[in-house]
Structure formats: structure tokens, C-alpha cells
Amino acid sequence: MVWVKNCLIIVIILVAAFQNPAVVEALMNLLDDEDPNVRAVAAISLGRTGITDETVIDRLIELLKDQDRIVRQSACLSLGTMKAVKAIPHIGNIW
Numbered sequence: 001m002v003w004v005k006n007c008l009i010i011v012i013i014l015v016a017a018f019q020n021p022a023v024v025e026a027l028m029n030l031l032d033d034e035d036p037n038v039r040a041v042a043a044i045s046l047g048r049t050g051i052t053d054e055t056v057i058d059r060l061i062e063l064l065k066d067q068d069r070i071v072r073q074s075a076c077l078s079l080g081t082m083k084a085v086k087a088i089p090h091i092g093n094i095w
Contacts, residue, residue: 019049028059036068043071047078057084064094 027049030042043063046056063075064087072094079087 036071040070040074043074047081052082061090
């Protein structure tokens with residue numbers, strides 16, 4: 001089972017290269033995965049797609065409240081990559 005999760009994480013990283021609505025939707029769905037590693041990699045990958053849709057930004061802002069520190073950091077990094085000015089007040093409140 002561990003190798004399946006590892007493969008999934010690798011695939012998540014690779015699909016970020018595609019700026020495609022279907023890819024963004026799949027990554028957004030993975031933000032709700034029970035595994036924090038999957039959520040973190042999906043968050044980073046969303047930032048790497050280059051898509052700065054308000055829905056994506058809002059969802060990443062929500063992830064700043066995740067229980068897992070790595071997920072919060074990944075969301076923060078992606079929001080920075082996206083230059084999401086809207087996220088600044090939310091980022092300042094988590095640390």
C-alpha cells in the first residue's frame with residue numbers, strides 16, 4: 001500500500017506541468033485526501049500549474065487551517081508562487 005501512495009505522489013507532481021482544467025480539478029479534489037502527504041503535494045502542484053483562479057486561491061487559503069503543518073506550509077508556498085495578495089492576511093495569522 002505504501003508504494004501505491006508513493007506512486008500517487010509522483011503522479012501528482014508530474015501532472016502539475018499540464019495547465020489543464022481537468023488537472024486542476026483533480027488536484028483540487030486531492031486537497032481533501034485523508035493522507036496529509038497527498039494534500040501537501042497536491043497543494044504544491046496547484047501552485048506549479050501556473051493557474052491563479054480565485055477558486056484555487058480560496059481553497060489554498062482554507063488549507064492554511066489544516067491540522068498538518070506540512071500541508072499548511074505547502075499551501076503557503078503555493079500561494080506565494082501564485083503571488084496571491086489576497087492570502088497575505090491569512091498567512092500572517094498562522095505563524
